[in-house]
Amino acid sequence: MKTIILKNGFIGGIIVSIFMGLSVYFHSQNLDNEALSYILGFSGMFIAFIFTFIGMKQYRDNVNNGSITFGKAFTIGFSIAFLISTIYVLVWLFELHNFYPDFMEKYAASEITKLQSSELSATEIATKTAEMNQITESYKNPLYVIGMTYSEILPIGLFFSLIFALVIKKKEAN
Numbered sequence: 001m002k003t004i005i006l007k008n009g010f011i012g013g014i015i016v017s018i019f020m021g022l023s024v025y026f027h028s029q030n031l032d033n034e035a036l037s038y039i040l041g042f043s044g045m046f047i048a049f050i051f052t053f054i055g056m057k058q059y060r061d062n063v064n065n066g067s068i069t070f071g072k073a074f075t076i077g078f079s080i081a082f083l084i085s086t087i088y089v090l091v092w093l094f095e096l097h098n099f100y101p102d103f104m105e106k107y108a109a110s111e112i113t114k115l116q117s118s119e120l121s122a123t124e125i126a127t128k129t130a131e132m133n134q135i136t137e138s139y140k141n142p143l144y145v146i147g148m149t150y151s152e153i154l155p156i157g158l159f160f161s162l163i164f165a166l167v168i169k170k171k172e173a174n
Contacts, residue, residue: 001059005079008055012048012080013087016153019044020088021095028100045153048084049160052077056168067172073165081157089149096145104139108132 019040027037056076060068096103111132115125138144 001063001076004055004058004063005076005083008051008058009080009083010087012051012084013091015051016044016048016084016088017091019047020091024092024095024100024103028103028106045156049081049157051084052080052157052160053164053168055080056164060168060170065172067170068168070165070169073168074161077161077164078158081154081161085150085154085157088153089146092149093142093145104136108136 023037023040023044026040027034030036056068056073059076060066060073064072112129115128115132118125120128139148
């Protein structure tokens with residue numbers, strides 16, 4: 001089981017990291033157009049989390065004689081999703097520190113510029129600007145970055161693990 005989790009987790013982690021790298025690169029080149037960045041980022045996550053299903057299926061078919069319970073399937077899928085997410089977080093920390101140390105400052109400045117040209121009231125703009133400044137300050141704490149980055153990806157992995165475990169569960173043939 002460990003081999004299945006590690007193999008599929010690392011493959012998914014590599015895939016999501018490549019897509020994230022491209023996503024961040026394109027976003028840093030054009031802060032005003034987030035669409036491509038989001039499409040790349042979420043596509044990478046969805047493709048990577050297919051490996052939760054592959055791992056469940058490999059365990060069911062190759063290790064457990066064609067049967068698997070929901071609980072076992074979910075455990076395998078979530079373990080793979082957690083490994084994928086951890087690789088994603090570690091790669092983001094590496095990218096952030098080495099290639100985009102001013103990422104949050106630039107992102108916040110871009111968002112504040114968008115706010116100022118919006119139709120929001122001065123009070124709403126001031127409130128949202130203060131929130132962005134607080135997030136920028138919080139982003140200087142690596143634990144905050146780790147938590148925020150996990151919150152981007154791990155819930156999606158949890159969702160995929162639940163759905164795939166429901167789909168793949170199969171009782172033993174009598």
